[in-house]
Amino acid sequence: MRLSPTARIVLRTTALLGIAVIYLPLLLVLVNSLNPDRAFGWPPGGITTRWWADAWHSGGARSALWVSVRAGLGATAVALVLGTLVAFAVQRHAFFGRQTLSFLVVLPIALPGVVTGIALNSAFRSVLPPLGLGFGLLTVIIAHATFCVVIVFNNVAARLRRVSGSLEEAAMDLGAGPLRTFRDVTWPLVRSAVLAGGLLAFALSFDEIVVTTFTAGAGVQTLPLWIFGNLARPQQAPVVNVVAAVLVLASVIPVYGAQRLSGDTAAGSRI
Amino acid sequence: MPATGAAVRLCGLRKTYGGTDALAGIDLEVRHGEFFSLLGPSGSGKTTTLRLIAGFEEPTDGSVELAGQDVTGLAPYERDVHTVFQDYALFPHMTVEQNVGYALKVRGTGRAERAQRVRAALASVRLEGHGRRRPAQLSGGQRQRVALARALIDRPAVLLLDEPLAALDLRLRGRMQAELKELQREVGITFVFVTHDQGEALSMSDRVAVFNAGRIEQVGTPAEVYERPATAFVADFVGASNVLTGEPARRVTGRPGPYSIRPERITLSAPAEDTAGVGRETHDDAARTGACEHRASGTVTDVVYLGHAVRVLVDLDVGGRLTVLRHVGEGADHATPGTRVMLRWPAGHAVPLPADPAPAPAPDADPGPDADPGPPPGSPGPGSPDPGAPATVPAPGRGPR
Numbered sequence: 057m058r059l060s061p062t063a064r065i066v067l068r069t070t071a072l073l074g075i076a077v078i079y080l081p082l083l084l085v086l087v088n089s090l091n092p093d094r095a096f097g098w099p100p101g102g103i104t105t106r107w108w109a110d111a112w113h114s115g116g117a118r119s120a121l122w123v124s125v126r127a128g129l130g131a132t133a134v135a136l137v138l139g140t141l142v143a144f145a146v147q148r149h150a151f152f153g154r155q156t157l158s159f160l161v162v163l164p165i166a167l168p169g170v171v172t173g174i175a176l177n178s179a180f181r182s183v184l185p186p187l188g189l190g191f192g193l194l195t196v197i198i199a200h201a202t203f204c205v206v207i208v209f210n211n212v213a214a215r216l217r218r219v220s221g222s223l224e225e226a227a228m229d230l231g232a233g234p235l236r237t238f239r240d241v242t243w244p245l246v247r248s249a250v251l252a253g254g255l256l257a258f259a260l261s262f263d264e265i266v267v268t269t270f271t272a273g274a275g276v277q278t279l280p281l282w283i284f285g286n287l288a289r290p291q292q293a294p295v296v297n298v299v300a301a302v303l304v305l306a307s308v309i310p311v312y313g314a315q316r317l318s319g320d321t322a323a324g325s326r327i
Numbered sequence: 328m329p330a331t332g333a334a335v336r337l338c339g340l341r342k343t344y345g346g347t348d349a350l351a352g353i354d355l356e357v358r359h360g361e362f363f364s365l366l367g368p369s370g371s372g373k374t375t376t377l378r379l380i381a382g383f384e385e386p387t388d389g390s391v392e393l394a395g396q397d398v399t400g401l402a403p404y405e406r407d408v409h410t411v412f413q414d415y416a417l418f419p420h421m422t423v424e425q426n427v428g429y430a431l432k433v434r435g436t437g438r439a440e441r442a443q444r445v446r447a448a449l450a451s452v453r454l455e456g457h458g459r460r461r462p463a464q465l466s467g468g469q470r471q472r473v474a475l476a477r478a479l480i481d482r483p484a485v486l487l488l489d490e491p492l493a494a495l496d497l498r499l500r501g502r503m504q505a506e507l508k509e510l511q512r513e514v515g516i517t518f519v520f521v522t523h524d525q526g527e528a529l530s531m532s533d534r535v536a537v538f539n540a541g542r543i544e545q546v547g548t549p550a551e552v553y554e555r556p557a558t559a560f561v562a563d564f565v566g567a568s569n570v571l572t573g574e575p576a577r578r579v580t581g582r583p584g585p586y587s588i589r590p591e592r593i594t595l596s597a598p599a600e601d602t603a604g605v606g607r608e609t610h611d612d613a614a615r616t617g618a619c620e621h622r623a624s625g626t627v628t629d630v631v632y633l634g635h636a637v638r639v640l641v642d643l644d645v646g647g648r649l650t651v652l653r654h655v656g657e658g659a660d661h662a663t664p665g666t667r668v669m670l671r672w673p674a675g676h677a678v679p680l681p682a683d684p685a686p687a688p689a690p691d692a693d694p695g696p697d698a699d700p701g702p703p704p705g706s707p708g709p710g711s712p713d714p715g716a717p718a719t720v721p722a723p724g725r726g727p728r
Contacts, residue, residue, distance in 0.1 A: 225383050226416035228403040230430040230477070240429075246421045 082304055089301040094294060111298035119280035121302070127193060127268075128261040128280055135257045138201070140250055141210025149215035158213075165206040172202065173270030180271065191273035199271040200264060204257035208262035211253030211318070212246055219245045252317040256309035263307050279303055332395060334359045334485050334517040335380060340389035342375050349375045351541035352389065357485075357519060357534075359394075364520045364528040367538030368564065373521045376538075377487050380519065381410050394484055394728055408485040409478035413493060415470045416464035423449070423473050424458035427445065430481045448476040458557045468499045475510065480652070485517045492527065504531055525565045529553060535588060537561045553589075557678045562587035566648060569593075570680065575647035587679045592651035592676040596669045618686050619674050625649070627666045641668060 059067070089107055092101040111117050139161075145151075146158045164172060168296040176199050184190060223245070227237040265280035272281065283299055332499045333359040342350040350372040357363045365373035382403035390399045398406050409430070417426050425432075428445040430463045447677075449455055452472035462470055471491060491498045491507075508531050512516045522528050528535050529549040535558070536546045545557040551576055556562035559570055576584030628648070629640040633728055639651040639662050649670060663667065 093435055208457075220416060222412045222414055222416040223418060225381075225403065226410070226412060226418070227429070228412045229381060229383075229408075231404045231433040232429075233402075233404055236433060241418055 064195045066122045074246050085297055085304065089101050089294070089298045090153050091294075096293075096297075107294040107298045111295045114295055116282055116286070117279075117295060117299050120279045120299075123193065123276055124279040127200060128258045129300075130193070130197035131204045132254050132259040134197065134201040135204035135208045136250065137255075139205045139253060140206070142205070142214050142245075143209050143212035143216060147213050161209050162206050169264075169266030170270075172199070173267045177269065177270040185265055190216045190220075191211075191271065191276075193273070193276050195271045195273065196268055196276060196278065199267045200261040202325035203267075204261055207257045207260060208250070208253035211249045211256070211314075215246050215249035248317040255314040255317075257263065257308045259310040259314075263303055332359060333357060333392070334361070335519065336392040337376070337380070338390045338392070340376070340379060340391065341387045342379060342384060342665060344385040348541045350379070350386075353541075353543050355536060355546065357517060357541060360515050360517055362508065362520065362531060362533045364516045364522055364532040364535045365380070365538060366522055366528040366535050366565070368523055371538035373523075373538045374489055377410070377489055377521050378520065381408055381487050398426055406576075407448055407486055408482050409481075409483040410487045410489065411471075411474045411478050411491045413451060413489045413491065415462075415474040415491075417470055417473055419462055421453070421461075422458065423460050423462065423465070425456070426462065427458075427477045427480055429477065435479065435585075436615060444480060451479075451513075452476045467495055468503060471495065471503060472506075475507075477614050479510075479514060479516065482514070482516065486522060488518060488520045490521055490523070492522075492524075492617070500527075507531065519530055535565075536563060539564070551684075552698055554676075555678055556587050556680065559585060559587070562678070564635075566728040567652070569649045571647060571649070571677070575645045575697045577642055578645040579621050579643070580674070580677055582679075584677075585682065587680055588649065588675040588677050590650045591648060592640070593651045593670050594670045595641075595651055595653060598667050598672070599667045621674050621677055622669060622671045623649075624667065624669050627662045627664050629664060630662050637662070639668075641670060643670075 087100065088096045090103045090105070091097075092102050092104040092106070097242065142157070142161050146154055146161075176195075180191060180195050184195070219242075223241055224237050227241045228234070232240060262282055265278075265284060268278050268281060270280065278286070279299060280303070283296055283303070286296050328536065333356040334463060334719065335355070337355040339352050339354060340350060340491075341352040343346065343684060349666075353372070353376065367373045375384065376489045380393075381406060382391075382398070382401060382405070384526050386399065389399055392398065393408065403700075418429070421429070424442075424445050428441045429449050431441045431444060445458065445602055446455070449458055452475055454472055454476065457465065457469065457473075461519055465473065471494075474491070492503050495503060504527060507518075514543065520528075529552075532549055534546060534548055535552050537544045537552060545552055545561045547555070552561060552565050553593050555630050556565060556568070562568040563572060565673050567590050569580065570585050571588060572585035573583055574584055576582065580586060623645060625641040626644040627639055631638040631640075636652055636654050639653070641651060643649060
């Protein structure tokens with residue numbers, strides 16, 4: 057499409073503004089985590105690592121980080137297993153209700169977190185006590201898994217769509233049984249998509265707050281919950297800033313990795 | 328290599344998808360060492376047949392035998408056949424060597440022997456030195472050869488090829504046709520080759536099965552299928568053909584046909600050159616007496632210059648239209664639309680076809696007054712002409728797709 061010079065300038069400016077609105081506040085968080093002024097006076101009077109050290113020694117922040125990591129790993133593990141299996145079922149087999157299943161699996165990511173949270177909260181309330189269980193880390197993992205599954209499913213299904221089914225037929229044709237075919241052909245071709253899905257799922261779980269609020273037990277505080285709880289305390293403000301910066305990094309790295317993985321193998325799997 | 332018996336035998340093979348027949352029950356025998364083509368338009372069941380032989384699909388009914396052994400219930404990896412896929416299906420994450428050696432690796436052949444046989448296989452398709460590349464780094468023709476080498480490395484009893492040349496450009500396809508044929512002669516393995524290209528099927532095969540709507544219309548050598556088409560479909564699909572039927576057929580040959588006449592069998596001359604009396608009556612006379620030549624006069628409606636040949640469309644005086652194909656310099660060069668011409672062809676090249684609505688012929692079909700139950704003037708072909716054929720307008724010949 058050809059654009060007039062004016063249109064080009066307008067579009068570029070708008071795009072830059074959009075990017076700026078998203079990333080400048082994030083940058084501010086990072087800068088302020090190094091700002092020696094407790095009230096974040098601008099411009100920063102220097103650079104200090106004091107807040108980072110404080111945060112490192114803050115017991116609350118550390119235990120919250122640990123809880124978040126465990127919740128993220130748990131939810132990712134569940135999502136990897138279920139999401140990959142569903143993706144294979146939907147992409148490699150024809151059965152009644154296939155489209156419906158695919159829709160139902162993807163839906164949770166579109167549902168408002170509040171709705172998912174309330175629904176899961178009341179469900180857990182009625183199901184768990186008879187089993188002798190209560191709200192805790194497990195409920196957070198289950199809740200996060202509902203939308204983490206979507207990410208893994210989407211990634212793996214997209215890859216399977218691009219990997220021709222005749223590759224698996226070719227392996228069988230050349231003498232490989234079903235397990236051997238999976239090991240030699242299918243898995244190597246979907247591996248990176250599964251990994252990318254897992255990284256994204258972890259990032260999603262790591263900074264989730266809405267659903268977590270409704271499903272975490274009394275003693276379970278994830279990093280986002282900790283930030284939210286300490287936001288109102290001026291005393292904690294610098295440490296909250298550091299934790300927020302950590303959260304940003306912890307989300308960016310997996311997403312970047314996932315993008316690299318998807319991109320690389322997209323080129324490799326082109327036939 | 329056993330010289331007798333069938334390499335592949337299909338008995339009453341049927342495949343239904345969601346209530347519709349993709350394959351309506353076929354019987355077929357492919358001999359050992361044969362280059363056998365399954366020819367037909369898309370959706371005619373040829374690829375389904377191939378997939379049933381390979382074992383990727385299970386038949387709804389019927390059986391598949393390989394070298395006399397029933398393999399209907401066996402999985403693809405339990406059958407001694409390999410497939411060359413239409414998209415080649417080369418493993419993108421493996422090198423060319425790993426692709427080619429895969430069948431040996433699965434069977435547990437030792438590393439040294441494998442390397443040596445891979446090298447030989449690559450040499451046989453002239454791809455030495457490409458072993459370390461990935462499929463994505465190869466051209467279309469090279470990928471095709473890798474797919475061939477991969478499928479042939481452990482000498483399967485039968486090689487199945489699913490339109491392997493369809494993705495190549497025209498020049499490359501011509502070269503690969505020759506290479507493929509040569510390779511088949513060298514290795515002596517039975518090839519079952521699926522194609523929708525009639526030229527490809529005719530030039531490469533020992534025998535051809537022509538598929539239409541889930542059935543086999545005819546099985547024969549290329550010459551048999553071309554010269555003696557068993558049905559109107561075969562006449563039309565394999566090469567260009569004229570189908571002369573009904574009243575025009577009766578006026579020219581004495582019987583209502585339908586007949587298949589190949590365009591290159593018809594000669595053109597100016598009516599004035601005709602020494603005998605010119606006119607319809609003469610032709611009818613000739614037909615009645617069982618003359619060894621059919622003649623018909625008509626008017627040229629169109630002339631198409633093809634470079635090596637000229638295609639002339641002629642409207643017959645008795646009705647119907649014939650396509651004539653003459654090489655340049657064979658008397659058709661000066662034909663222009665509107666010219667009066669005389670068409671002749673040896674009676675033996677008017678091949679009788681079964682009447683069109685083949686299933687359930689009407690019991691009270693009304694034979695034409697001139698129809699006699701004796702053999703048609705042309706030499707008898709497969710399928711008997713039905714005098715009760717409806718006098719449909721003869722279809723002009725259709726070119727190869």
